[in-house]
Amino acid sequence: MAAGIWTLVLFVALCKESSVRGAKNNYPRLRLSHKELWEMNRTWVFQAAEGSLQHYSMLLDETQERLIIGGKDTLYSLNLDRVSEPHREIHWASSEEQVEDCLMQGREKPECANYIKIIQPFNNTHLLVCGTGAFSPMCAYIRVGHGVQEGVFQLESEHIESGRGRAPFHPNSPTTSTVFRDQLFVGLYTDYWENDAALYRLGSHSYTRTEVGDRQQLNEPKYVGSVVIPDNDDPSDDKVYFFFTEKVSTTEAGNKAVYSRVARVCANDQGGQRMLVNKWSSFLKARLICSVAGPNGIDTHFDELEDIFVLKKKDDKNPGIFGLFSTTSAVFKGYAVCEYNMDEIRAAFNGPFAHREHTDHHWGVYEGKVPYPRPGSCASKINGGQFSSSKGYPDEVLRFVRSHPLMFQPVQPVHKRPLLLDTDGERRLTEIAVDRVEAEDGHYNVLFIGTDDSVVLKLITIFNKESNTIEEVLLEELQVFKIPVPITEIIISNKRQHLYVGSELGVTQVQVHQCGLYGSACADCCLARDPYCAWDGHTCSRYIPAGIYTHKRRFRRQDVRHGNAVQQCNGLPLNEAQVVSEKLVYGVENNSTLLECRARSLQALLTWYIVKGTDKEEIKDNDHVIQTPHGLLFLKTKKSDTGVYLCQSVEHGFVQTIARVILEVLEENTLENLFHRRDYDNSEDQLRSPPCPFPSLPSAHSSRKLWYKEFMQLIGYSNFQRVEQYCERVWCASDRKRKKHKGTPAKWRYSHGGERRGKARAPRHTRD
Ligand SMILES: *[C@@H]1O[C@H](CO)[C@@H](O)[C@H](O)[C@H]1NC(C)=O
Ligand SMILES: *[C@@H]1O[C@H](CO)[C@@H](O)[C@H](O)[C@H]1NC(C)=O
Ligand SMILES: *[C@@H]1O[C@H](CO)[C@@H](O)[C@H](O)[C@H]1NC(C)=O
Ligand SMILES: *[C@@H]1O[C@H](CO)[C@@H](O)[C@H](O)[C@H]1NC(C)=O
16 A cells, blocks of 8 residues: 555656656657558558467568568568568468367367467578467478578478477467577477476577576566677677566565566576586576656666667677666556666676575675686686586586576666656557667667557657756657557668568558658758758758768758757758748638648647737737637638738747748628629739739649639639639739739748648648
8 A cells, every 4th residue: 555655656756757858848749640651652561361460470581681470370571672562471380180189278279370489590591480389389490592582481391390498388478589509599488387487598409498497597587588699709708688577576575576687698508517407507687777766765666678679789799778668566557768788787797696595585795705617607718718618617606506596786777767758658668679870960879669559659868968867859659550559569670771560460661761751941850850860951851971972961950969950050041931831811701710830840839920010929819819730710800810920930949930821801792892893904903912823833724723613612602603704814814914923932822711621732740
């Protein structure tokens, strides 16, 4: 009970913290629906047969230029350029015998399918695949050939092997695997009843695993990921890291606590000779911390590891490790992203061992003598070269490592706090992937986070050393599937600049950036703060680091860190003219009129002004006029509303006028009079006639007709012929007339008051 109240207090504190960061910053700069992504050619979808991807695995194979997906009884090989293009398929189901046994055990038919849980590149020509095989795991090899040209995709069906110890029995059993030097490293439950949790190394003639039933090593783990990371230049020191959560029983945390762990073993660990035969001689683990300091010095912990992403860098010994965590509290669900560097992780494994006398005692530092070679180190030259294999390790080393698998120091995240917090409880966060991007002012990690409602959030975080704060910049919110579904996989292809996003519906391929959508003006591009994009002198386009197109460099404007559009874009001649759109709008007296203006960014605040001489006056909502997300709405237009209106946006301190609207209020009588007028004397003074609507399209008669229709709707007039006549005569009659209007900007266009009909002319960036 007391714990519940505390969590609630912390929750409130967290909410306050996130609201301080500025309400508008919680909005993405762009929000794109699936339909919009589709229309902009930014996405392609591979739609799987219903139920076939309920439990699936996915492998990006850039050498073969394929995306391999293992689903229910089927392997798919998709084209990386277009996942929607025709694909190859392998049918690999459980045998009749397997299915029969499965049904005999009282299982349902769908459970007795072969769910492919492991796909790994095995050697130059083959993939290793393992499936559940109707609760009778099996493995096989898929021939994919040497190169892209061969295009082979074939099951070696005469070599189906038992998958015990390599694949789980249950379709939804958590499993992680990685192949390294012809050995499979895998974390799984190895038995039907899911009692035996194990981390395995499987070579062609040997294996190493965790001890059976040793809850000190693994206690009901939920595997999240695994990766091989070298320690130094000696390959015999290479280590395999496993990430998982497990149950812990500590006096502080109560009986049901869950912690996140990083565990590691030597890739060349052969186990011991007399003791620990075929068991790890190097298994150690440490706690991964992801927490926020709360009031009164009590931290809120995010202990449930949801996903892990290892960001490979040039230095392969020091990748970035990103964890997506949630709280384990029953009171509120919050999410956090924490980043870890290898120095911290290694420091924990090189630090003191944890020790306790009894299971109901507190953990303390082990203060006795630590044997040599240090438990957890690999048989390598770096460690003296005294041991060519772990089989030579002294018994006391093996005994120690077996009794002290836990490190005392937990691993703290970079900056000692999350990069990102999400405590609004609106949706679940499920997946994370990270891309490292070079920008004009440094390198940025672009985070892609998947949700349970088909959305991928694209964002960056910026650490400010002086204020010791982390700023979160939410760039885009992309709805990658048509209907809401949890995202269960995100893979980045750096080469192609695409994401491959998986769910049980299929796989969506999405372009990582589409710079043009931010707008073509320098200010819009700058304010977007997207490290992929820079203003190139004409438009917002993909930023290519210096060196490749050095001659273009001086035109480029980008400021990811500060988004300072004033500094970057002032003094650029084209700027203002490009930004402001001008419109003439007709309102009808006593009817409502909408002056349209939409911010190009959801993070911008809009303000309306009416021009009064050389001054302007801010418009405040009242019972006559209100500001809506679509624009300024006059509820009952008055003759005196006639005037010039400015729509101004403020974003990140940058002020710009984005629309200038001239409102003309007409009376129906006036219109009537106009149509009945016998002679039109061609004098502009007599009639404040607007310019020809399409001066740049002299022959576009059909477009003109379309426009007449719009005009008719505006005035609510039913006599088409007369309107046409009128327009022909007054506005578009002759070339002579057109020339007179040369000074009028071509982009003026007419819009009727009220809802816009027909196709939107400018791309809109929001969901309706
Ligand atoms: C999308 O692609 C189609 C066909 O290639 C093309 O006709 C269309 O103009 C493209 N749309 C956009 C917004 O680029
Ligand atoms: C790759 O492994 C498969 C399966 O064990 C084997 O048949 C094949 O010969 C191997 N290929 C190479 C190039 O080693
Ligand atoms: C508009 O409404 C006012 C009063 O509500 C009325 O006096 C006026 O005649 C109306 N004008 C038109 C053109 O309908
Ligand atoms: C006024 O608005 C109503 C409803 O939007 C419309 O039916 C009517 O035609 C409009 N009248 C004029 C004169 O535009």
